[in-house]
Amino acid sequence: MARINMLQAINSALDITLAEHDNAVVFGEDVGIFGGVFRATSHLQEKFGRDRCFNTPLVEQGIIGFANGLAAQGSIAIAEIQFADYIFPAFDQIVNETAKFRYRSGNEFNVGSLVIRTPYGGGIAGGLYHSQSPEAYFAHTPGVKVVVPRNAYQAKGLLLAALKEPDPVIFFEPKRLYRASVGEVPEGSYELPLGKAEIVKNGEQVTVLAWGAQMEIIEKAVEMAEKDGISCEVIDLRTIAPWDFETVVQSVLKTGRLVINHEAPLSCGFGAEIAATVQEKCFLYLESPIIRVCGPDTPFPLIHEKEYMPDHLKTYEAIKRSVNY
């Protein structure tokens, strides 16, 4: 065990994979000698050579198209998109190709050995184009799995699992926590399950759910609510697609209340999907309406970042509203 940050944890997962598999390849913009703009791929080129870790030209559709081909050939393709905000030129390759490779060929071909890593989210004064949380677009695409870790330990274990997963995975990394999230992380290999939510804290009166960088926000809100005597159950969804509705439903059947928090805009955010499923499966058990605490339906503004963020205070208020309904 060592105390390391999330970037180091991700770097370690990549390092382990490149060392274990001669056919694992890391590529993307500036990931070579520079080690990526956030340094997640530091020293990988030095260690494994230019054939295994390299800079690509500046073309996201090319990166993912290349990754699809490489994965189809059987290599482990680990593609980095520098910011999730810049994933959209690759939307066609992901939605029409990555996601449908297996299905359209009747399982003749697949790109299951592809993982797309990309930093997402706000809180770094990034304005419109270095802050977005686009997980819902991809969760709407059958065929890709979508994973978001909340801390350094989770990041390494989930990334190693994603790399073993027989389906393509988009791995959204909360860049606000890259250096801020420091914790005990095993030096060797370990995996955390995909498609499985984690109950971070048990409670009785209300279920509070988030993923990624918003976990520390809801935990802060829950701390405030508990001081008011409200018992909260806290869930980290971890995998957005396919999401673990069983764990969430079981929790809401117990608490009767649900507050969902995500950074992405409210409308058609993944919270809408969760709310729809939970009301269907828990209708007679619900004590109050499901509340979503999300970004507003605006682009992500620079100067009003604090106002925009679904922060602990907004979440705390929502928890109280949910319980006092």
Added chain:
Amino acid sequence: MLNPNNVTVSVVNQPHFIENGALEIPMYQVLNEQGDVIEGAQVPDIDKETALRIFDTMQFVRVLDDRMIAAQRQGRISFYMQCLGEEAAITASAAALGDTDMIMSQYREHAALHYRGFKLEQFMNQMFSNEKDLGKGRQMPIHYGCKELYFATVSSPLATQIPQATGYAYGQKLAGKKECTLCYFGEGAASEGDFHAGLNMAAVHKVPCIFFCRNNGYAISTPASEQFAGDGIASRGLGYGIKTIRVDGSDALAVYHATQLARKTAVEDNAPVLIESCAYRLGGHSTSDDPSGYRSKDEEKQFGSSDPLVKFKHWLEQKGWLDAQDEQVKLEELRKEILAAVKVAEVIDKPVFEEMFTDVYAEMTPHLLEQMNELKAHIKKYPEAYPVTSGRIV
């Protein structure tokens, strides 16, 4: 035999592959490293007023960049990008345009905006995201835009402006106004699919657009050698059927002349032109990276010897258009003006919180109105948590 191409195809009876580099694309240069006119070089027709205005902008941007990088290090602004080494390329190309020609930039082209007349306080208002910023504080520093000056607002995603420039120029052609669009982008952005889309459509639809590629050798940390294997960006223009020139981007006179001629072609013949301007990026990509992590000091020294400001200044002095002592005084004044402008801009109020919800649509939708009201009530409840806006909520 049906010929699907646009040129006459000659037939050969032996297999004939054309090698990369078979076509030599020269670089147009007027000034040598010292700033003297190279013997036999074609010097553009440029008057004193224009030449000095170009120099003023180059100098302004050099000083502004220096001051604002310092301001970023002091934590006064969150981010900055300088154009060190590329001042001539950007300023002289903008100078060769008409006032109502559209400029669609990438992000490192604030010199063009200054040349057009964007004022010091306007630069500051944007960088400090205050309520006088035309962009209402929504974007990161240096994402300028100004309709009045025909300068489209910067968008961080790369190359998206290239096909947009093609479309804008098509509209200009349709309107019959004899105007053109100049689109700036880097050699890295030219790898994006949008580059292909934009240039191909411009050639097919014959639009008055100048594609100005700033080949500065680096896309963040990625050197041009890892960006493409062909002969720069210029070689691609020919593939699209676009008239193309390569210029020394550290040479204000060469850039000015090339852009003047390109504009003539664009406006008079309704044809796109590609200019590949080569000028090394002497600084980092932005304040977020340190070039020592990906390139050597030796390399920087080698390219740094060709300073566009030094060269152009020398030429102006040779012409007797510039007095070195006057310049020293002006430079000092400029530094003071910039420092003063920083102090003014940073204390101007930030935009009111309602501006977060405006301009998403032309008219605010009911759901946005509801979200705005909810947020207002929340900020009123926790004013200390939202210090930027809470003081001005009524």
